Amino acid sequence: MLALADVAHSLHCAASALQSPACGVVRISTMDPNLLQGLLYQNESETLDFKIAQYPFDKATDEKKSELLKDILAFANAWRQSDAYILIGVQEVKGGRSIAIGIADHLLNRNLQQFVQSKTNRPVAFSYSAETLDGAQIGVISIPIQDRPVFLKKDYGNLRSGVVYIRRGDTTGEADPDEIFRMGSSAAPSAGQPILVIDLFEPLARQKVGHEISLDSVSVQPIQKQPPAYGRGNQFDFSANPDYYRELGQFARETTFLCPIGIAVTNTSTTCAEDVIVTIQFESASIVLLDDSSMPERPSKLRFKLRSDLKEVPTSTISVARFSGSYEVRAMIGTVQPGRTEWSTSAFYIGSRTDATVHAVATISANNLRVPKNVTLNFRIKASERLITPRDLELMEADFE
Numbered sequence: 001m002l003a004l005a006d007v008a009h010s011l012h013c014a015a016s017a018l019q020s021p022a023c024g025v026v027r028i029s030t031m032d033p034n035l036l037q038g039l040l041y042q043n044e045s046e047t048l049d050f051k052i053a054q055y056p057f058d059k060a061t062d063e064k065k066s067e068l069l070k071d072i073l074a075f076a077n078a079w080r081q082s083d084a085y086i087l088i089g090v091q092e093v094k095g096g097r098s099i100a101i102g103i104a105d106h107l108l109n110r111n112l113q114q115f116v117q118s119k120t121n122r123p124v125a126f127s128y129s130a131e132t133l134d135g136a137q138i139g140v141i142s143i144p145i146q147d148r149p150v151f152l153k154k155d156y157g158n159l160r161s162g163v164v165y166i167r168r169g170d171t172t173g174e175a176d177p178d179e180i181f182r183m184g185s186s187a188a189p190s191a192g193q194p195i196l197v198i199d200l201f202e203p204l205a206r207q208k209v210g211h212e213i214s215l216d217s218v219s220v221q222p223i224q225k226q227p228p229a230y231g232r233g234n235q236f237d238f239s240a241n242p243d244y245y246r247e248l249g250q251f252a253r254e255t256t257f258l259c260p261i262g263i264a265v266t267n268t269s270t271t272c273a274e275d276v277i278v279t280i281q282f283e284s285a286s287i288v289l290l291d292d293s294s295m296p297e298r299p300s301k302l303r304f305k306l307r308s309d310l311k312e313v314p315t316s317t318i319s320v321a322r323f324s325g326s327y328e329v330r331a332m333i334g335t336v337q338p339g340r341t342e343w344s345t346s347a348f349y350i351g352s353r354t355d356a357t358v359h360a361v362a363t364i365s366a367n368n369l370r371v372p373k374n375v376t377l378n379f380r381i382k383a384s385e386r387l388i389t390p391r392d393l394e395l396m397e398a399d400f401e
Contacts, residue, residue: 031129031131031140031142033133036087036131036133036140037133039085039087039098040090040097040098040099040100040133041097041098043092043094043095043170044092044169044170045169045170046075046078046079046080046084046167046168046169047075047078047080047082047083047084047085048084048085048086048087049071049075049084049085049086049087049167049170050086050087050090050091050092050098051086051087051088051089051090052089052090052091052101053088053089053103054088054089054103054104054105054106054107054139055067055068055088055107056068057107057111057112057115061157062156062157063157063158064157065115065157066156066157066158066159067157067158068112069115069116069119069152069156069157069159070158070159070165070172071086071141071167071172072086072116072124072126072141072143073120073124073150073151073152073159073164073165074165074166074167074172075143075167076124076125076126076143076146076148076150077148077149077150077164077165077166077167077175077183078166078167078168079166080145081145082145083142083143083144083145084142084143084144084167085140085141085142085143086140086141086143087100087133087138087139087140088103088138088139088140088141089101089102089103089136089137089138089139090133090138099134100133100134100135100136100138101136102136102137102138103137103138103139106128106130106137106139107128107139108128109127109128109129109283110283110284110326112126112128113283113359113361114359117359117376119152119153119154119156120150120151120152120153121149121150121151121152121153122147122150123361123374123375123376124143124146124150125143125144125146125361125363125374126141126142126143126144127141127142128140128141129142144371144372144374145371146371146374147373148164148183148184149164149175149180149183149184150164151163151164151165164179164180164183166179193269193271193368193369193370194267194269194271194272194273194336194338194366194368194369195267195268195269195271196265196266196267196268196273196276196336196364196366196369196373197265197266197268198211198263198264198265198278198362198364198375199211199263199264199265199266199341200213200261200262200263200264200377201261201262201263201264201343202260202261202262203260203261203262203347204260206262206343208264211375211376211377211378212377212378212379212380213261213378213379213380214380214381214382215259215350215351215379215380215381215382216259216382216384217257217258217259217351217352217353217381217382217383217384218256218257218383218384218385218386219253219256219257219353219383219384219385219386220249220252220253220256220257220385220386220387220388221253221385221386221387221388222249222252222253222387222388222389239302240301240302241299241300241301241302243299244299244300244301247299248299249388250299251296251297251298251299252388254296255295255296255349257288257351257352257353257383258288258290258295258349258350258351259349259350259351260347260348260349261347261348261349261350262343262344262346262347263278263280263318263329263331263333263343263344263348264341264342264343264344265278265333265336265341265342265364266336266340266341267336267337267338267339267340267341268339269338270338270339271338271368272335272336272337272338272368273335273336273366273368273369274335274366274367274368275334275335275366275367276333276334276335276336276342276364276365276366277330277331277332277333277364277365277366278329278330278331278333278362278363278364279328279329279330279331279362279363279365280328280329280330280331280360280361280362280363280377281326281327281328281360281361281362281363282326282327282328282329282358282360283325283326283327283360284325284326284327284356284358285325286352286354286356286358287327287350287351287352287356287358287379287381288349288350288351288352289320289322289327289329289348289349289350290320290348290349291318291319291320291329291346291348291349292318292346292347293319294320295349317331317332317333317334317344317345317346318330318331318332318344318346318347318348320348329348331344336366350379350381351381351383352381352383353383354383355381355382355383356379356381356383357378357379357380357381358378358379358381359376359377359378359379360376360377360378360379361374361375361376361377362374362375362376362377
């Protein structure tokens with residue numbers, strides 16, 4: 001399938017980072033219902049908070065929006081051994097079972113991600129999902145254990161830059177210097193834990209580009225809707241596919257704007273990393289993401305395809321799934337020995353018909369990695385269009401073979 005990568009590269013698939021569209025995505029039903037039910041019987045703590053009403057966000061003042069930001073930062077910095085949750089639309093009942101009263105509207109996960117990530121010293125791992133609990137719609141903000149401390153780079157609303165807000169019990173306070181120092185010390189992996197670094201890379205050059213890549217997404221458009229028939233030379237060939245050039249033009253339009261990207265993981269520790277998996281969450285309706293198995297079928301010069309000419313579904317280490325406007329890329333990296341880099345044996349393909357900047361969250365996990373690591377990846381896509389003639393199609397034949 002990397003012949004397609006060659007074509008995309010020849011049409012200037014290079015690099016750029018993106019701008020999210022105005023529309024957003026609400027994550028739906030991502031939690032175990034039994035877990036949600038169990039949370040109702042717990043009291044507020046370093047891992048749980050109940051909110052009767054939705055946070056002010058759209059068209060809210062900075063002061064109002066800072067309430068949400070402060071809670072996310074406080075839970076991210078909390079001393080805890082499990083994920084934290086904020087249940088929105090739930091009335092707390094101390095010493096009893098809290099009540100799901102529901103909310104009328106949901107926040108958009110992508111908008112929240114952009115809002116928070118643009119203000120903090122490091123990426124914050126969290127997500128917003130819409131859940132159904134006791135027949136009521138509630139919002140859930142999930143915050144996993146992650147690297148700390150997290151704080152604002154600039155003042156925002158009622159919050160001050162450089163201050164480490166922290167959740168203690170059912171209240172929020174400010175961490176003292178000693179506490180902040182211990183957070184930094186605890187960020188180092190425990191003995192025997194691998195240290196993993198993720199990089200994007202260009203498959204053709206096998207060159208790492210780090211966490212940010214700029215791409216030229218070139219869409220080709222045939223000038224003639226009805227190009228000349230294939231196999232209509234001096235000697236008529238009954239075995240030739242007369243629609244080959246038309247199909248080739250359509251294939252080029254559907255594939256050449258897609259740029260191939262690989263995933264590399266480096267183990268900088270002295271501990272072997274077992275069964276490494278990388279998942280990347282994209283939340284943008286403006287992009288297209290495909291894997292090898294979902295790429296369009298190449299056209300054939302033959303009228304009747306031979307069995308060996310049929311499309312083969314390759315075995316790939318990278319798969320792409322789509323969920324109503326969002327995408328998940330999953331790369332099975334396998335074992336990464338100490339001091340070595342493992343490269344994905346296949347690629348995922350990303351492109352856009354319009355200029356875009358996309359921020360994705362990558363999660364690295366391994367069997368012997370206690371806490372998955374989250375990093376933010378940036379894709380800057382510059383879109384353009386190129387008109388091609390029937391002669392161009394003839395010259396492109398070799399690129400698709």
